[in-house]
Amino acid sequence: MPVLMDIKSFVSVAEAGGFSRAARQSGVSTSVISRRVDRLEGELGVCLLLRNTRHITLTAAGDEFYRRGKQILAELEDAYQAVAEPVEAIGGPLRITAPYSFGIRYLEPVLDQLALHYPQLELDISYSDHYADLQNEPYDVAVRIGRINELSFAARKISSLRTVVVASQDYLRQYGRPDSLAELSSRDCLIYSGRTLAEWVFEKQGVTTRVLPGGRYRSDSGEVLLRWLLAGRGIANLPAYMVSEALAAGQVEILFTDYRLPEYDLYILRPPGVRVAGKVRVFIDRLTAYCQQCAISNL
Known part of the structure; x- marks a missing residue:
């Protein structure tokens, strides 16, 4: 396995956009960064970067x-800090x-668990089917379903979520079961307008x-589609959970x-940086454990 510093150097180059800038940010010479990336590519047997003079x-x-x-x-950093910060230090606002x-x-x-165990913690939660602008809004943590656009943020994959096409029993009794996929084009389907692709x-x-x-x-709200589904208004394509x-x-x-x-990956994002606040770490750990307990990927 490649050594840890080789991986860290490669990630630094990818984020900095070049060897010289990554070297300055890491406090080492350009030749050291280049040698580490070369060694990593040699260990993996693949080309990771296409280089030119610019x-x-x-x-x-x-x-x-x-x-x-x-x-x-990111997970290794969390592991180091998991035993470094006392419970008493976990407090202040946590924006999610x-x-x-x-x-x-x-x-x-x-x-509810966090509020009970950490009385100094202040919870500020935003629920929305629209992605928040993490670059310009001061969130401590973001939960995302689907592809991640903020590549500079540290991300942890929690699970994969499957989707299903469903209809209510009332709808099926009234309109019958579709015989083919092509028939969906002429049926009343409940369409999520929040996706680019329909x-x-x-x-x-x-x-x-x-x-x-x-x-x-x-609708751009999954909950609205669920209500319409249960009311027998049409056929829906929704996450199984x-x-x-x-x-x-x-x-x-x-x-x-x-x-x-298709399945969609479930991620937790946090701002970049080596230091992870205790309040962020305990939230990530507890949400990950709860999703595993509920076997969300199997729903």
């Missing part, structure tokens, strides 16, 4: 290793932004099928079970 560019392998390497470094539907189901129990994607035996769902109900209770109660049914739908 700038560097990450290769596909470099981009993948950067994301994973950065996550490993999270998706609304996920927040009310999975953050609330965690926040298509629903299905995969079966390596073949991908994209369907543009029909319907007159649209949102409909797990309705499925258990027999209110809704999963359609097209012989197809796979």
